[in-house]
Amino acid sequence: MSLLVHLGNLSRHPAHLSGELEVEELAAGETAQDLVRVDTPLRYAVEVQAQAAAILVTGRLETDVTCECARCLKTFRRRIVIEGWSVLLPLEGEDRVPVVNDAVDLTPFVREDTLLALPQHPLCDPGCGGLPAAPPPEVKVPDTASQQPGGVSVWAALERLKF
Numbered sequence: 001m002s003l004l005v006h007l008g009n010l011s012r013h014p015a016h017l018s019g020e021l022e023v024e025e026l027a028a029g030e031t032a033q034d035l036v037r038v039d040t041p042l043r044y045a046v047e048v049q050a051q052a053a054a055i056l057v058t059g060r061l062e063t064d065v066t067c068e069c070a071r072c073l074k075t076f077r078r079r080i081v082i083e084g085w086s087v088l089l090p091l092e093g094e095d096r097v098p099v100v101n102d103a104v105d106l107t108p109f110v111r112e113d114t115l116l117a118l119p120q121h122p123l124c125d126p127g128c129g130g131l132p133a134a135p136p137p138e139v140k141v142p143d144t145a146s147q148q149p150g151g152v153s154v155w156a157a158l159e160r161l162k163f
C-alpha cells in the first residue's frame with residue numbers, strides 16, 4: 001500500500017496518518033548500496049497540513065535495516081529513525097506533485113529521505129578493527145618487471161641472429 005494523502009478535507013483540518021510501508025514500496029527499483037539492505041516495513045506517523053498552494057508533511061519515520069560492516073563484513077542490524085521529518089510539497093507551479101483522484105502519494109518522498117538516511121559506510125562498531133587476520137594490502141608488481149627478463153633475452157637473441 002502506498003502512503004496516500006487525500007486532499008479533500010485537508011483545508012478544514014490536518015490529517016494524521018500512521019502505518020507501515022512495505023519493503024517493496026521502499027526499495028522499488030533502487031538498491032541504495034550493497035552494504036545496507038532494507039528488509040523491514042517502514043513505520044510512519046505523520047501529520048499533513050494544508051498550506052497556501054502546498055501541503056506540509058511532518059512526522060517520524062522508522063525502519064530496521066541489515067548492514068554489512070564495511071571493515072569486517074560482519075552482518076548486523078541497525079534501526080533507522082528520522083525524527084522531525086518534514087517535507088513541503090507544492091500543489092501548484094513547476095514543481096507541483098502529482099495529484100491522482102484528489103490524493104498525493106507520499107511514498108516517493110518517504111523512500112527518498114529514508115534511503116538518504118541509510119549509513120553510507122556502515123560499521124558494526126565505531127572502533128571496528130576490520131578482519132582479525134586481514135592480509136596486508138597487496139603490493140602491485142609492475143608487469144614489466146616480471147616480463148622484462150624473458151623479453152629482453154628473446155629480442156637480444158634475435159638481434160644477435162641479425163648481425
Ligand SMILES: [Zn+2]
Nearest residue numbers: 069072124128
Ligand atoms: Zn566490523
